[in-house]
Amino acid sequence: MTIETLALVSDYLRADGAIVVENPATGAVLGRIASHDADAVSAIIDKADAARIAWAQHSAQARSNLLRAWHGLILAHADDLARIITLESGKPLAEAKGEVAYGASYVEWFAEEGKRAYGETIPGFSPRSRILTIRQPIGTCAAITPWNFPLAMITRKVAPALAAGCSIVVKPAEATPLTALALEKLAHEAGIPADLFRVTATKSSSAIGALFCTHPLVRKLSFTGSTRVGQILMAQAAQQVTRLSLELGGNAPFIVFDDADLDAAVEGVLASKYRNAGQTCVCANRLLVQDGVHDAFVARLVARVGQLRMGDGMADGTTLGPLIDAREAARVAALVEDARTAGCAIKIGGTGSDGAFHPATIMTGVTQDMPIAQDEIFGPVAPVIRFTDEADAIRIANDTIYGLAAYLYSRDIGRVWRVMEALEYGMVAVNEGILSTETAPFGGVKQSGMGREGSSHGLADYMEIKYALMGGM
Numbered sequence: 001m002t003i004e005t006l007a008l009v010s011d012y013l014r015a016d017g018a019i020v021v022e023n024p025a026t027g028a029v030l031g032r033i034a035s036h037d038a039d040a041v042s043a044i045i046d047k048a049d050a051a052r053i054a055w056a057q058h059s060a061q062a063r064s065n066l067l068r069a070w071h072g073l074i075l076a077h078a079d080d081l082a083r084i085i086t087l088e089s090g091k092p093l094a095e096a097k098g099e100v101a102y103g104a105s106y107v108e109w110f111a112e113e114g115k116r117a118y119g120e121t122i123p124g125f126s127p128r129s130r131i132l133t134i135r136q137p138i139g140t141c142a143a144i145t146p147w148n149f150p151l152a153m154i155t156r157k158v159a160p161a162l163a164a165g166c167s168i169v170v171k172p173a174e175a176t177p178l179t180a181l182a183l184e185k186l187a188h189e190a191g192i193p194a195d196l197f198r199v200t201a202t203k204s205s206s207a208i209g210a211l212f213c214t215h216p217l218v219r220k221l222s223f224t225g226s227t228r229v230g231q232i233l234m235a236q237a238a239q240q241v242t243r244l245s246l247e248l249g250g251n252a253p254f255i256v257f258d259d260a261d262l263d264a265a266v267e268g269v270l271a272s273k274y275r276n277a278g279q280t281c282v283c284a285n286r287l288l289v290q291d292g293v294h295d296a297f298v299a300r301l302v303a304r305v306g307q308l309r310m311g312d313g314m315a316d317g318t319t320l321g322p323l324i325d326a327r328e329a330a331r332v333a334a335l336v337e338d339a340r341t342a343g344c345a346i347k348i349g350g351t352g353s354d355g356a357f358h359p360a361t362i363m364t365g366v367t368q369d370m371p372i373a374q375d376e377i378f379g380p381v382a383p384v385i386r387f388t389d390e391a392d393a394i395r396i397a398n399d400t401i402y403g404l405a406a407y408l409y410s411r412d413i414g415r416v417w418r419v420m421e422a423l424e425y426g427m428v429a430v431n432e433g434i435l436s437t438e439t440a441p442f443g444g445v446k447q448s449g450m451g452r453e454g455s456s457h458g459l460a461d462y463m464e465i466k467y468a469l470m471g472g473m
């Protein structure tokens, strides 16, 4: 079964490859691929820069046609891509299929949006002149992507880059390079010039990250990953004032007010907290629940979480897969143990991890000063913090270095507006547990990063504005 599923990437498999890709659910080796060193990546950047010159001369429509062809091939291979995602990342197959559809939607969206990179005309300061602006591709771009969405985190960088007229070199996460390579193969099959979009899997992440920031031809770096690595890249990028888009860590509050629809809020937690075993940067990290509904909400949530089925993502009925590896599972278990020692109650689940698996867990009695409330958990553990009133909720919610996504459940329209505006986050979902879509600007504030992906803003992040003064009339 594995051989057949990996047919899409068979060209890349090497018996002596330095990168060993494993299935986190079973520990089985899926395949080995070559690791690119800095010299190899540097040569790929040079070629990407040569390729973008011709690409930028294409009409937006011509670029759109090739992106559409890529989109069609991604959908045509959706089942194979989903299986590769599940095998290398562990997420349940149904979620992997969802990721393929979601990731493909960015390609379609930017195929269209690339045709709308409008400039402006601005009244001049004298009768003899006019002011206009045009938007031009930034140039050669680089991207570094994480393992939690091995496909979608790539399409939402590559599609806008190509639509804007840029070239792009992508370094995928060490754990999930096969999905990235499959995407590259399909893009080239669709007719996108090979040098324009290249995947450079490597074991030397930090060396390649430094190269992306210091290679004179790289004009922009887009990174999705931890705040720690984002800070390193930002410091390195200062040398050449390389443009940056950073999608970093989060610590999303999920606020349930007394007047919330509790069943809807429970389903929202399931989608937001336990999807991908809690390994998304917009995952609800802390559940803030108002006094009046605290016990009822926790009881309903415990009952619902009890229905999750942990197992191999390839198995029928699995709704909670493993974490990306055993080290991550042990890290999450240590956070739970720390909170338990501090007096928090475990309502379901627990501190035990088994290999890469960690059970779905709910803890009550958590306070905002605890590591489990301050750190990004990145696992299927929901700490519940009790609050008294609106001001209390806003204070706790904003008491973090992060500012990516926030969720709130209330039926009071005045409260919804007040709290939505007061939350220091780049994205707020009201009465919904999932907010990512290609049509909306995704991004954070504070130490969650800068720049936006998706929507028209996602295209603008790969373009420069040129102001032209047309005088001498």
Ligand code: ADP
Binding pocket: 144, 145, 146, 147, 171, 172, 173, 174, 205, 206, 207, 208, 209, 210, 224, 225, 226, 227, 229, 230, 232, 233
């Ligand atoms: P996560 O905690 O989600 O794994 P990381 O920030 O560690 O987040 O990883 C995200 C991506 O950053 C991966 O592709 C990883 O290989 C890469 N990476 C890790 N360390 C560095 C570094 N020092 N420089 C550049 N990229 C790095």
